[in-house]
Amino acid sequence: MPDLRFEAPGSLADAVKLLVAAEGPARVLAGGTDVVVQMEMDMIEPALLVDIKRIPDMGRIVQEEGGFRIGAAASGMEICEHEALCAAWPGIIDGVKLIGSVQVKGRATITGNLCNASPGADSVPPMVTAGALAHVVGPNGERDVPVEQIPTSPGKTSLGKGELIESFKLPARPKNSGDAYMRFTPRTEMDIAVVGVAVNLTLDEAGVCTAARVALGAVAPTVLLVPECADALIGTKVDDAALAKLAAAASAACQPIDDKRGTKEFRIEGTGVLARRVAQKAYERARANA
Amino acid sequence: MSKKYHVSLTVNGDEYECLAEPQMTLLDVLRDELKLTGTKEGCATGDCGACSVMVDGRLTCSCLVLAPEAEGRSVETIEGMAKDGELHPLQQKFLEMNGLQCGICTPGILVAAKALLDRKPDADEMEIRYWLAGNLCRCTGYDKIIRAVMAAGEEMKGA
Amino acid sequence: MHDILEKSGFNPDANYKVVGTSPIKHDGYDKVTGRAKFSADAFAPGMLVGKVLRSPHPHAIVKSIDTSKAEKLPGVKAVITREDFPEKKAGTGAGDMTRIAMAREKVYWEGHPVAAVAATSERIAKKALKLIEVDYEVLPFVIDEVEAMQPGAPILHDYLRTKGATGADADKPTNIVERSVLKQGDIEKGFAEADVVIERSFDSKPMHQGYIELQSCIANTSDDGQVDLWCCTQAPWVYRDRLTAIMDIDSSKIKIQQSELGGGFGGKTTFYIEPLAVALSRKAKAAVKMTMTRAEVLKGTGPVSGTHAKIKIGAKKDGTIVAAQSELSFQTGPYTGSAFVNAQQAIWTRYDIANVETLCYEVVSNRPKVASFRAPCVPQIIFGAEAVITELAQAIGMDELDFRLKNAVAKGHTTIYGQKFDEIGLIETIEAAKNCDHYKSPVPEGQGRGIACGFWFNRGGETTGTMSLAPDGTVNIILGTADVAGSRMSMAMMAAEEFGIPVDRVRATLADTNALGFNRVTAGSRTTFSSGMVVVNNARQIIGELCSRAAKMWKVPEEGVIFEDGFCRPASSNVGDFEPMSMKEISSKTTYTMGAISAHSEMNVTGAGPGFAVHIVDTEVDKETGFVAVKRYTIVEDAGKMISPIQVEGQLQGAAVQAIGWALNEEYIYGADGRLQNAGFLDYRMPVASDVPMIDTVIVEVPNPKHPYGLRGVGEVPLTPGPAAIGNAIANAIGVRPTSLPMSPPKLLALMKSAKA
Numbered sequence A: 001m002p003d004l005r006f007e008a009p010g011s012l013a014d015a016v017k018l019l020v021a022a023e024g025p026a027r028v029l030a031g032g033t034d035v036v037v038q039m040e041m042d043m044i045e046p047a048l049l050v051d052i053k054r055i056p057d058m059g060r061i062v063q064e065e066g067g068f069r070i071g072a073a074a075s076g077m078e079i080c081e082h083e084a085l086c087a088a089w090p091g092i093i094d095g096v097k098l099i100g101s102v103q104v105k106g107r108a109t110i111t112g113n114l115c116n117a118s119p120g121a122d123s124v125p126p127m128v129t130a131g132a133l134a135h136v137v138g139p140n141g142e143r144d145v146p147v148e149q150i151p152t153s154p155g156k157t158s159l160g161k162g163e164l165i166e167s168f169k170l171p172a173r174p175k176n177s178g179d180a181y182m183r184f185t186p187r188t189e190m191d192i193a194v195v196g197v198a199v200n201l202t203l204d205e206a207g208v209c210t211a212a213r214v215a216l217g218a219v220a221p222t223v224l225l226v227p228e229c230a231d232a233l234i235g236t237k238v239d240d241a242a243l244a245k246l247a248a249a250a251s252a253a254c255q256p257i258d259d260k261r262g263t264k265e266f267r268i269e270g271t272g273v274l275a276r277r278v279a280q281k282a283y284e285r286a287r288a289n290a
Numbered sequence B: 001m002s003k004k005y006h007v008s009l010t011v012n013g014d015e016y017e018c019l020a021e022p023q024m025t026l027l028d029v030l031r032d033e034l035k036l037t038g039t040k041e042g043c044a045t046g047d048c049g050a051c052s053v054m055v056d057g058r059l060t061c062s063c064l065v066l067a068p069e070a071e072g073r074s075v076e077t078i079e080g081m082a083k084d085g086e087l088h089p090l091q092q093k094f095l096e097m098n099g100l101q102c103g104i105c106t107p108g109i110l111v112a113a114k115a116l117l118d119r120k121p122d123a124d125e126m127e128i129r130y131w132l133a134g135n136l137c138r139c140t141g142y143d144k145i146i147r148a149v150m151a152a153g154e155e156m157k158g159a
Numbered sequence C: 001m002h003d004i005l006e007k008s009g010f011n012p013d014a015n016y017k018v019v020g021t022s023p024i025k026h027d028g029y030d031k032v033t034g035r036a037k038f039s040a041d042a043f044a045p046g047m048l049v050g051k052v053l054r055s056p057h058p059h060a061i062v063k064s065i066d067t068s069k070a071e072k073l074p075g076v077k078a079v080i081t082r083e084d085f086p087e088k089k090a091g092t093g094a095g096d097m098t099r100i101a102m103a104r105e106k107v108y109w110e111g112h113p114v115a116a117v118a119a120t121s122e123r124i125a126k127k128a129l130k131l132i133e134v135d136y137e138v139l140p141f142v143i144d145e146v147e148a149m150q151p152g153a154p155i156l157h158d159y160l161r162t163k164g165a166t167g168a169d170a171d172k173p174t175n176i177v178e179r180s181v182l183k184q185g186d187i188e189k190g191f192a193e194a195d196v197v198i199e200r201s202f203d204s205k206p207m208h209q210g211y212i213e214l215q216s217c218i219a220n221t222s223d224d225g226q227v228d229l230w231c232c233t234q235a236p237w238v239y240r241d242r243l244t245a246i247m248d249i250d251s252s253k254i255k256i257q258q259s260e261l262g263g264g265f266g267g268k269t270t271f272y273i274e275p276l277a278v279a280l281s282r283k284a285k286a287a288v289k290m291t292m293t294r295a296e297v298l299k300g301t302g303p304v305s306g307t308h309a310k311i312k313i314g315a316k317k318d319g320t321i322v323a324a325q326s327e328l329s330f331q332t333g334p335y336t337g338s339a340f341v342n343a344q345q346a347i348w349t350r351y352d353i354a355n356v357e358t359l360c361y362e363v364v365s366n367r368p369k370v371a372s373f374r375a376p377c378v379p380q381i382i383f384g385a386e387a388v389i390t391e392l393a394q395a396i397g398m399d400e401l402d403f404r405l406k407n408a409v410a411k412g413h414t415t416i417y418g419q420k421f422d423e424i425g426l427i428e429t430i431e432a433a434k435n436c437d438h439y440k441s442p443v444p445e446g447q448g449r450g451i452a453c454g455f456w457f458n459r460g461g462e463t464t465g466t467m468s469l470a471p472d473g474t475v476n477i478i479l480g481t482a483d484v485a486g487s488r489m490s491m492a493m494m495a496a497e498e499f500g501i502p503v504d505r506v507r508a509t510l511a512d513t514n515a516l517g518f519n520r521v522t523a524g525s526r527t528t529f530s531s532g533m534v535v536v537n538n539a540r541q542i543i544g545e546l547c548s549r550a551a552k553m554w555k556v557p558e559e560g561v562i563f564e565d566g567f568c569r570p571a572s573s574n575v576g577d578f579e580p581m582s583m584k585e586i587s588s589k590t591t592y593t594m595g596a597i598s599a600h601s602e603m604n605v606t607g608a609g610p611g612f613a614v615h616i617v618d619t620e621v622d623k624e625t626g627f628v629a630v631k632r633y634t635i636v637e638d639a640g641k642m643i644s645p646i647q648v649e650g651q652l653q654g655a656a657v658q659a660i661g662w663a664l665n666e667e668y669i670y671g672a673d674g675r676l677q678n679a680g681f682l683d684y685r686m687p688v689a690s691d692v693p694m695i696d697t698v699i700v701e702v703p704n705p706k707h708p709y710g711l712r713g714v715g716e717v718p719l720t721p722g723p724a725a726i727g728n729a730i731a732n733a734i735g736v737r738p739t740s741l742p743m744s745p746p747k748l749l750a751l752m753k754s755a756k757a
């Protein structure tokens, strides 16, 4: 096996060059909270690590076109401490807050959370329901990709050789809209989601849902964006009947497995329960955001 | 011979240099190279908090930082918490209120609790519990730890 | 003969100055500043790093091991396998120990060591492990003990025959190590008298001690065969004697120095990497440091016994329990040593029941060998026992605590295993529970309250220690028992009390194995009690010696001198008009009397007072997810007399949270391949700070008459009723009885569903 090489380029172009030229497995290192752990557990043996934290502006969180631009290396804690972002996208913050401990969030990024491609990643469902775009840079130029299209299966992404995510774009938050994310874990903290649900919805002045996105985590090989769940909410005041329909649609969409973290039955049922609770929370937030 | 990386960093205000293999972590550097063994290893996977340190003012698991990443960083560890032989209020309260039994989790918990109280000395019980959720303690049941942090916060507020 | 064991028991009229206070413990300062030296915090000149190759298979024959490639890797200084340990007959004590340390004929669990490497760096050592070629013949395996008992189950050891088996079963290869019955009275007759009978089955999964300090050690073997071993251990002398037993090294050539202990809870009463480090060091002719990873700790060191229990119990309408019958099975891992007898004896010790029969099976299977954990085998069995006790009380319509009180044992009761109880505090404990604020306050809406009562024997045993007086009058204690959570301080406090001096004038340190005679393992909640006996005895010897020296200096008869509050004084004015002489004045002049003043004691301590506790727990269960929140937790326990109340509280609180972990989430999860799936703190779910409430304690003090300060051990009692109390709380919250530990969300959800259906 080749010995590990570590590089911390000062520009995006250099990072791409390093990744393109890599012989053997290469990994982009942002927060490192998955990569370093997987190395420690002998799950991966990369030949090259490209640390992107020394690239200028990679840690930025700025307002852009009424929405936000979040640099790939912004840490979870930096995201949670950004007041305007917290106010606009509380559901994303719900998710980011659940990525490990304060210590872990001091390093972990939403980029890593996405590119690790675990179906249980907590920040991914609310990023998906927010309609976030990943700005991908690579040897063949740049492109914007909806975040749900990045992971393709557990541990795998659609990024090509030499490609990396530079930043995320979050759209402007419309009036009367709100989002939320919840997960189920047996402990209150320090766990991986057994199921996770994000809901982002927009209401009209009367409180009727006009648009909705619902994403489910940990119940399929990748995070699922489920139109049937959205349909259950649209046109309703997110009342009990709508919530019941939502729960049924969410449970029906699950394709879970049995594993050490939970059983199939538990996941199917839990997803429905959570979907209801999350939709209610998102609805309250949307009402408050008049 | 695998390539080693030159790492220079400050720890508790003092400058250090060492050569490190790239898969070594900041925790390994502190403990094995600099012989600053106050920072502990309980898991090496970010799940126990025993290795908690401050890196450039940010509470971090040192087991999740690779040695070359630490180049040029400023690190604070438990060894720097007492100033000129004077214990930090947290250390003092942990002693008085028995916030430690075996003591292996204590350095990490003190570093983490200080990071909280520095920004929020009046943190309440639930805030402290959630902030410290990344620091496992198997001996105390957390009760006396939480109380000691609250008492230290009281004192820091007054100061 | 030790006076202290014979006559000087507890004096209820004494007025203490130090005992019963809560001073800052002496080892605390180093622990809050990062200076305390735990096992991994040491380094030796020229030190190598050792790493272990572990079996990926739960059960396989080790046909051959080729280490030649690893040996050739630059930087590798030694590779060891089974060839480096002397053959010890399988099925004997030493034979089992050596095979747990390093596999011989077969590997018996995923994680079983098969080889180890010492190299100049960790990276090289890990690389070398990958170059070792092991040829395995994979065998069918069995993980669960009930399956292992079935006919046709894969047999671990061809030589094993069930101890206690009769008839056709007596000479068949089996996984059942022992079949054991403990009984009294007439069980049939007992049930015939019962008005209410409850019968249920329970089971529990293994959990791990979960200490945060990873096992680490440095072995340094000199060319002439002297072994120095630095490690974290609850049992330095036991480690030494086991090294002697499996490696044929004279005990006199082995010196073990214990480090600060970063948690053990029973899990560090037996060695794992230590013999490997010694063998590597011997071969490499250099110091070798080995540190386990967390995954290795979870896969390679002792969890507790998983169990199954069938329990049947009957009572009369008036609340008298008349019969209790149970059949219990215990996982022990691949080798005997589960200490199931603890559970067999303790299952009903709280109650005076005329007719009891307890049948136990100890069973081998392809799991890591179990190790002690706070009251080994007892909490998981009390989980079921206290569940049926609660159900009986409910069926009869009696208050739960009154029901327990009605059947409670008291002084003079002779247990099923033949111990006659002296002063015990069960009744006082139950009454204190009835009167505590938690029990008296109503159960909050939507919650369920659970009660359970626990017991632990508390142990004594072989204990040695010395004490010496410095010329400045300060006192130095050397202890052989490990300090698992503050016992050095309790010892210093007892000595300070004896001398009547401030505790700061006394320091206790931990001996290496050359410094003292044999000490039994620190376990069984025996340390503060047993070493306390040694310390008090030593202090009293020194006080006698001080008086004799003062008499010499004053030229008066010894009886003419008394000792009070740190000073020797004339017993009366008849003796003469002498200024009181301080410990310092006497000890600074020992050159002119008879030389230095010190004392040592070697005892096989008896008289540990049994301990009882009642736990009261309120839980709230999310009926849609099965998530359990523990809202309030109170421990009521008899601690005898407390030496340091703040430390006693700490023991109780820590145990409560371990109980919460065990009750709700902690378990070993195996895949269909027989491999442990959750070997890390992410998925081995120990409680974090936000999972638990404050833990209230109500401490009852019924002094143990056999100890000069009346103390009882408090290390284990407070775990014993925990899972049961939480189980009862959940049962009351959801209206259906959980019977399987841990009571994790998927299980509870399924249970609630089946109850609805």
Ligand code: FES
Residues within 6 Å of the ligand: B040, B041, B042, B043, B044, B045, B046, B047, B048, B049, B050, B051, B052, B061, B062, B063, B064
């Ligand atoms: S050692 Fe870093 S979190 Fe456990």
Ligand code: FES
Residues within 6 Å of the ligand: B099, B100, B101, B102, B103, B104, B105, B106, B136, B137, B138, B139, B140, C212, C262, C263
């Ligand atoms: S005091 Fe032992 S782990 Fe916290």
